[in-house]
Amino acid sequence: MKRGLLLVISGPSGVGKGTVCQALLARDPSLYLSISVTTRPPRAGEIDGKDYFFVSEEQFLEMVARGELLEWARVYSYYYGTPREPVDRALLAGRDVLLEIDVQGGFKVRENCPDSVLVFLLPPSWEELRQRLARRGTEGWQAQQQRLEWARQELALYPRYDYSVVNDRLEDTVATVEAIRLAERHRSFRQQFPWLRSLFDR
Numbered sequence: 571m572k573r574g575l576l577l578v579i580s581g582p583s584g585v586g587k588g589t590v591c592q593a594l595l596a597r598d599p600s601l602y603l604s605i606s607v608t609t610r611p612p613r614a615g616e617i618d619g620k621d622y623f624f625v626s627e628e629q630f631l632e633m634v635a636r637g638e639l640l641e642w643a644r645v646y647s648y649y650y651g652t653p654r655e656p657v658d659r660a661l662l663a664g665r666d667v668l669l670e671i672d673v674q675g676g677f678k679v680r681e682n683c684p685d686s687v688l689v690f691l692l693p694p695s696w697e698e699l700r701q702r703l704a705r706r707g708t709e710g711w712q713a714q715q716q717r718l719e720w721a722r723q724e725l726a727l728y729p730r731y732d733y734s735v736v737n738d739r740l741e742d743t744v745a746t747v748e749a750i751r752l753a754e755r756h757r758s759f760r761q762q763f764p765w766l767r768s769l770f771d772r
């Protein structure tokens with residue numbers, strides 16, 4: 571069976587990563603969205619095992635020591651990481667995998683899995699990013715300012731990603747990411763045509 575594609579989605583907080591990933595998943599349930607481990611406390615409405623696996627700092631560092639994380643990073647004041655085993659299992663089963671992770675994590679995934687595909691989401695403008703963060707209302711004013719300062723630094727790194735997509739109209743963004751996925755699946759190095767072998771083995 572053909573191995574799945576490992577697709578990393580990054581971009582500043584509030585740009586719409588979560589929204590875009592959920593929309594991709596709704597259109598294609600065969601996609602596997604990785605659930606990260608984090609030491610951040612759950613927000614109202616977040617469910618352990620669905621949005622994140624919420625763990626203590628001690629538990630997180632044990633997972634790191636045991637090599638259970640494909641990548642991990644400290645973002646804002648918390649640790650975040652991608653459990654390795656479910657991702658490997660999905661890829662082996664031929665499913666495409668989505669990782670919604672920060673830019674430091676994206677670079678580590680590229681190091682560990684050179685055939686991964688890195689997609690950077692940008693807001694249509696700085697003002698729109700500020701408004702989306704404020705509108706979401708999950709962080710207080712101070713945390714929003716911290717995320718915007720982080721966003722400024724993250725945005726400078728978009729040229730190091732394979733693809734950059736402006737998340738203006740959601741439907742357009744989803745269609746563009748799907749087009750990237752489709753094109754990447756057709757890269758020659760990912761293709762196998764068993765019937766061709768019989769032509770060359772003669």
Ligand code: ADP
Pocket residue numbers: 581582583584585586587588589590702703705706737738739740743
């Ligand atoms: P992230 O996961 O990148 O932090 P979210 O997916 O939580 O961002 O989105 C942040 C806010 O922006 C949410 O309120 C969401 O509904 C809104 N949003 C996401 N995508 C768009 C879009 N294309 N146009 C307008 N608002 C959007």
Ligand code: 5GP
Pocket residue numbers: 580581582583587606607610641642643645650651652670671672673674675676
């Ligand atoms: P939030 O606290 O808003 O859910 O996420 C904060 C940031 O952490 C976002 O940029 C998000 O993409 C990133 N993040 C979430 N999970 C992971 C992960 O497993 N690894 C890394 N490196 N970053 C993550």
